[in-house]
Amino acid sequence: MRDHDLRTSAVFFCLGLFVAFYSLQYGLGRFSSPKSGFWPFLIGLSLCGFSGATFVRAFLDKSKTKEQLWGKIKYWRLVFTTVSLIAYAFLLSGIGYLTSSFLLLLFNLRYLGLQSWRKSALVAVFATVISYILFKSMDTDLPKGFLGF
Amino acid sequence: MGTLVGVLPGLGPVASISILIPISYYMSPVSAIIMLAGLYYGTMYGGSTTSILVNIPGEVGSIVTVLDGYQMARRGRAGAALGISAFGSFIAGTISVILLMFLAPPLSEFALKFGPPEFFALMILGLILLGFLSSGPICKALMMVSLGLFLGSIGLDTIQGTSRFTFGTITLLDGVGLVPVAMGIFGIGEILCNMESDVKQEIYTKRISNLLPTLRDWLDSIGAIVRGSFIGFFLGILPGGGSVLATFTSYSIEKRISKTPEKFGTGIIAGVAGPESANNAAAGGAFIPLLTLGIPANPVMAILFGALMIHGIEPGPMVLVQHPDVFWGLVTSMYLGNIMLLLLNLPLIGLWVKILRIPYGLLFPVILLICALGAFTIKSNSYDVFIMAIFGVVGYVMRKYKYDAAPLVLAFVLGPIMEQAFRRSLLLSDGSLLIFVQRPISLVLIFCASFLLFLSALPGFRRKKRTIETRLTKDNI
Numbered sequence: 053m054r055d056h057d058l059r060t061s062a063v064f065f066c067l068g069l070f071v072a073f074y075s076l077q078y079g080l081g082r083f084s085s086p087k088s089g090f091w092p093f094l095i096g097l098s099l100c101g102f103s104g105a106t107f108v109r110a111f112l113d114k115s116k117t118k119e120q121l122w123g124k125i126k127y128w129r130l131v132f133t134t135v136s137l138i139a140y141a142f143l144l145s146g147i148g149y150l151t152s153s154f155l156l157l158l159f160n161l162r163y164l165g166l167q168s169w170r171k172s173a174l175v176a177v178f179a180t181v182i183s184y185i186l187f188k189s190m191d192t193d194l195p196k197g198f199l200g201f
Numbered sequence: 202m203g204t205l206v207g208v209l210p211g212l213g214p215v216a217s218i219s220i221l222i223p224i225s226y227y228m229s230p231v232s233a234i235i236m237l238a239g240l241y242y243g244t245m246y247g248g249s250t251t252s253i254l255v256n257i258p259g260e261v262g263s264i265v266t267v268l269d270g271y272q273m274a275r276r277g278r279a280g281a282a283l284g285i286s287a288f289g290s291f292i293a294g295t296i297s298v299i300l301l302m303f304l305a306p307p308l309s310e311f312a313l314k315f316g317p318p319e320f321f322a323l324m325i326l327g328l329i330l331l332g333f334l335s336s337g338p339i340c341k342a343l344m345m346v347s348l349g350l351f352l353g354s355i356g357l358d359t360i361q362g363t364s365r366f367t368f369g370t371i372t373l374l375d376g377v378g379l380v381p382v383a384m385g386i387f388g389i390g391e392i393l394c395n396m397e398s399d400v401k402q403e404i405y406t407k408r409i410s411n412l413l414p415t416l417r418d419w420l421d422s423i424g425a426i427v428r429g430s431f432i433g434f435f436l437g438i439l440p441g442g443g444s445v446l447a448t449f450t451s452y453s454i455e456k457r458i459s460k461t462p463e464k465f466g467t468g469i470i471a472g473v474a475g476p477e478s479a480n481n482a483a484a485g486g487a488f489i490p491l492l493t494l495g496i497p498a499n500p501v502m503a504i505l506f507g508a509l510m511i512h513g514i515e516p517g518p519m520v521l522v523q524h525p526d527v528f529w530g531l532v533t534s535m536y537l538g539n540i541m542l543l544l545l546n547l548p549l550i551g552l553w554v555k556i557l558r559i560p561y562g563l564l565f566p567v568i569l570l571i572c573a574l575g576a577f578t579i580k581s582n583s584y585d586v587f588i589m590a591i592f593g594v595v596g597y598v599m600r601k602y603k604y605d606a607a608p609l610v611l612a613f614v615l616g617p618i619m620e621q622a623f624r625r626s627l628l629l630s631d632g633s634l635l636i637f638v639q640r641p642i643s644l645v646l647i648f649c650a651s652f653l654l655f656l657s658a659l660p661g662f663r664r665k666k667r668t669i670e671t672r673l674t675k676d677n678i
Contacts, residue, residue: 057341057602060602060604064348067348074366078363078365082632083633083634084627084632085627085628085632088358088361089365090624091623092351092354092365095350095354096351098347099344099351102340102344102346102347106344109338125397126396130393130397130597133393133396134393134590137569137573137586137589138587140573141586144577144586145583156569157567160566161562161566164566165560165562165566175563175566175567176566180570183570183574190224192578194578
């Protein structure tokens, strides 16, 4: 994990610097009357401190073992899942709960679940309807979208 | 529902409780907390089913059960393993409720002596203890704590009304929601991990019989059950302790005191009874710091903390005084819930086995939908689904680079309260930081936190912790 820890701790160190400097605009105040920027400023410093300690620890680590983190991964599956979820977020209010949920389930079942189109469509319809009934029975407000349902 | 969540790998109590929070809006606070707590300790029952039958832990507290539980199933003793697991969970759950009932009131009395400096010091100790107990170096865990504290500071400063790190967006004025963050990191992150490749799922095809343990099974297990109950309860109180530490500790102790330690890992019933009892007892113990001190001990309690706040109940020593119905309603429901779980779980084993046969390829899109819906229904805002997706990626990357999510979530929840306590302490002391060491309780807490940091910096201790982690990881394989 040495190389990975070096890289990630460097990223977090930069984030800590950003947080500390950005919080200055909210004002630090004084110890007797701290302002809004005081707490995030301290957090930024602590993030810098702990990421710096992680960096030093990883730098001094003499073990030569290399962990393969990103080896045999089907990246397109990860991207597909994430993009489908983001697309769902944007479509939900627009086309309504029933249509967007059906599409989310259909494409994930077909391309990631490796089910046939028929099975994917059946399961998608079933799960969408059941979830709709379940959440509606608990008086949850689900978006209708421009299609009216 | 809790048992179902425990049976299904991937959903977990954190994500599931998060999904139920919006539904709990329509309930009274007492009913809401009973429902959410019931789901939590229900998952402790369900997690053992997948561990024993298909060699996959249903949730983190059932990791150790895989070692001997699955071996028992392979030898045709799945029924005995499931049975002793259910009975052990019931006994441990009952013991932990009794202990909760007797320990919570005096602890609440003691906590009334706490002022802002004591609460701040206690939260510091809790976060450092969580980092200390996390796998890997403490500095990585404390990085996550700092990140969680930062995420908690986004939005309106409740003291001065300044909007912080909102970058001009109205949506961020309310801050980043706990539910999308928790569901993203734990729920979506888990799904993304499973999406890396096609998951080969073992399907249990044998018939399960003889669910009632024999007299021999009881004689072999009763000691482990009682020990596991007390170990689990007291370790469950520790922030960061929870079910993982409790189950590993129980297993290690049973192995150490056994006359045949070499047989552990081959299907020893005490290797199932002890950890499963510790698991359930830890669930009860975790309520102690939440209800008496207002400090969530683990991510699940952090979500319950958020749920209580949503219902207008501030967790802490005043819960017993101002909302005794919540505390005693919860205790009563835990007694009844334990009985119901025992009566339901064993007869429903056939149903859980059928559910386990559903391919993950069919299950995960449904879990994805439930998570997305859960995030949306909090404020009927699609933006929360988007946040959940982003934190799903964050959670996945954290898992890859071996950063613990629990410290981040706990710090995220505690951050705003810590800030208030810190700023109030400085106002009380007119800006002097010495207030944290001048008050005796605060001094003791700060000393304990410093001692933990010192301990983790010792080279000998770090080496021993790495050895234990490596050994436990090898045993899991």
